[in-house]
Amino acid sequence: MTALGFLYPGHSAEDDYPRIEQLLGSDVRLDLVHTETGEDAHRVDVLRQMGAPERLASGVGQLRLAGSEAIVWACTSGGFVHGWEGAQEQVRTLARTAGMPASSTSFAFVHAARELEAGRVAVGAAYPDDVTGLFVEFLRAGGLEVTGVHSAGTGGAAEVGAWGEAEVLALARAADAPAAEAVLLPHTALHTAASLTVLEKELGKPVLTANQVTVWEALRLTDRRLNAPRLGVLFTREPLVQV
Incomplete structure (x- = not known):
């Protein structure tokens, strides 16, 4: 049994994780601990505080006891708002605190795009323009070219968590660009685990979503590669990524 630990902010789309665990169909357990979010707002100051070391550290003990x-850190915006170097320091601190390999959803997107050899990507974000812009800067710092961007401009995670498949599909379509080799939907509050095959069929290309790449990243950290086609093209590829 491989036990993987996730620090998830608040309560929005955490039910994606048991669904993904089921779709993996293997000896993998996904353990999730909720972290404090404070104000539910897509503002840079709030998002930076969401990923503060003390907030992340508060959930580490439970995951360690669970055998992770x-x-x-299952929060895209709570990572990239710190910039590339700041997000790296966030992950290093988390690894030292936890005493185990660590990463974040922000880095998971970069690593997953590299795994798919998708150097050109489009971004469909539920954030306001300024926050989406920080994610685009983060991706560029990771060596990716962003060919299309769409911001939905929602106010917070609760609003995004209430979206259904129709809204997720609309976001992906609005973001897609002909030159993009993959479409990225960067919000762990989005319910996407049940929609990945639909999204990829609709767009005709890989779609990377936050909870999907978060689980994939945890598997990567433990040198596990599983074939799970219902979780998208990412879970059907031989490992390529070099980190």
């Missing part, structure tokens, strides 16, 4: 072998 790796830990991922």
Whole structure:
């Protein structure tokens, strides 16, 4: 049994994780601990505080007791708002605190795009323009070219968590660009685990979503590769990524 640990802010789309665990169909357990979010707002100051070391550290003990072998900060915006270097320091601090390999959803997107050899990507974000812009800067710092961007401009995670498949599909379509080799939907409050095959069929290309890449990143940290086609093209590829 491989136990993977996730620090998830608040309560929005955490039910994606048991669904993903089921779709993996293997000896993998996904353990999730909720972290404090404070104000539910897509503002840079709020998002930076959401990923503060003390907030992440508060959930580490539970995951360690659960036997987790790796830990991922399951919040895209709570990572990239710190910039590339700041997000790296956030992950290093988390790894030291937890005593195990660690990463975040922000880095998971970069690593997953590299795995798919998708150097050109489009971004469909539920954030306001300024926050989406920080994610685009983060992706560029990771060596990716962003060919299309769409911001839905929602106010917070609760609003995004209430979206259904129709809204997720609309976001992906609005973001897609002909030159993009993959479409990225960067919000762990989005319910996407049940819609990945629909999204990829609709767009005709890989779609990377936050909870999907978060689990994939945790598997990568533990050197596990599983074939799970219902979780998208990402879970059907041989490992390529070099980190």
